Amino acid sequence: MPVLNHRGNGGTLRPKHGGVVGAAWVLAAFLSICPPAFAQSPVAYHVSFPEKEHHRMQVEVTFPDVPAGTLEVLMSSTSPGRYAVHDFAKNVYDVRIDNGAGGPVQVERPNPSQWNVTGHSGAVRVQYKVFGDQLDGTFLAIDSTHAHMNIPASLMWARGLEARPARVTFDTPPEWKVATQLRTTSDPRTFTAANLQYLVDSPTELSNFTLRTFRVDREFRIAVHHDGTDAETDRFAAGVEKIVREQLAIFGEFPDFDVPYTFIADYLPWALDDGMEHRNSTILTAPYRLRLPDEQLALLSTAAHEFFHSWNVERIRPASLEPFRLDMPNPSGELWFAEGFTSYYAPLTMHRAGLWSIHEFAGRIGYALDLVIRSPARKYRSAEEVSRLAQYVDQATWSDRTNFSNHFVSYYDWGQAIGLALDLSLRARSNHQVSLDHYMRRLWQEFGRAPAPAEGGVGRPYTMDDLCNVLAEVSGDRAFADDFFRRFVRGREVADYGPLLARAGLVLRKRNPGRAWIGPVSLEFGGGAARVLQPTSEDTPLYAAGLDRDDEVLAIDGVALSGPLRLDDAVQRRRPGDTLRLSIRRRGMARELSVVVAEDPGLQLVPVENTGRAPSAAERAFREAWLASRQ
């Protein structure tokens, strides 16, 4: 029925502001007097692993009660929470399609991700192999120890049947258990999803993982597939519980999870470092080990980021991402908020939960500030504009040469810096009576908490104007909100961080004052020269001198360049203001470049304790109000 058909109506019927559109929605459902019997027949998936050591999965999907005409069967091109195009059909082969009873049907291929099936008599069965050997939050990973399924990388679906429930049976080795946000049934190997949006949002780990549970108001689960000990898992679970409690205090309540929230972790040597949020679960993958304290803390900070997403993006969700399209990207100008503010709250949570010291907190925040404040990309784009480029950078791959290091800076880091500026500005203006926590909680109440029209959906997604309006309301100052968005979100300015941070006894300072610097450059040594591998960065002495990718550096001040240390040695023998002579070869021609040495502009953020004085009473009080546990 079209009202529930996310794709058929292009999302326009999904209520964006509750109220009027929501009412129309209910009315439309009511007027649909007697939906055809096929409306609720589930799409049935059977998944097995006869060749798991070869990273292959066998899938059989049956679409019953198919309306007359063409059935468009698709493999997704994108995956919820990842903003790039991945064309998952590239790993699908040995596709066999019949009428559900072995009889023939006609199949056309309008594009590599789609199979158009005609000549069926109301049922279509598709059988295929799918290869997966990448362990992260986006793809499919199968080996002798497990199957780690991101659903868009694994299961086909049919256009027009998006509102149908799905029923998935995992035919696995007996020792494999199932961790998923899919709903359980009386058969321990069979699970259900209310519709396609919920199904594709339900990553599933099938392995002999270690399960831990804890209660904070309700049950939470942690499924860890790793080669560590039970004691290590216990320690990790205790850290996760602290994070959950600390973030609950920010919002005042948990989202109304559809099933117990599950942290699904694969910490294995062959895993990629990744985290991916979902409505009632998260996928955490990394090659790190829980037994190493530093690595465990890094894993916990990823868990803090992903769990914060269960409010911010899974439910406080930009209209640009709702509903999520599976056949093309959803460009979003709000990722500086959805990802960036989440990135601000991860280190904040880690400190409030007592897992990171003030030094670790300052280090992470300082990293983002250095990157954003000094990025040449701010000459060209705003935080809103870099957000819209996510499809080119979020685990995207391309084969042509690009110049992203000069015209792009991550919306994660930029958004983190904006979140910091907003939090400290609100606190400074109100003596901590209003903070970013209040803003987030208000957004939760206004948008995130609205009831979903269908499981897996969002009741009231927000727009950029909504974000600005709620800031005006929370701060009580329309001019402040408008100015903040105009300058720092839609404009290219950065806040004056030094004075904001100084109130908390944090010092933003030059990392290497007085140190000679010509800018970063990656070089490949060979054949008596050093070839430049990447575009040089704007606003550096090397760029100003004209050096760029593919240039071969032969000598510095007449001395042959024999290794990476020689370049740094040569620079460090100079002082800011001196001139270096680079002898290079470009497209076969010899040239001389003059490089005017500068002072290293790199920034770092340190507690005032590192500068030789103790924090004042006022600075300690600011830190307490900002960074102390909320519990």
Ligand SMILES: [Zn+2]
């Ligand atoms: Zn994120």
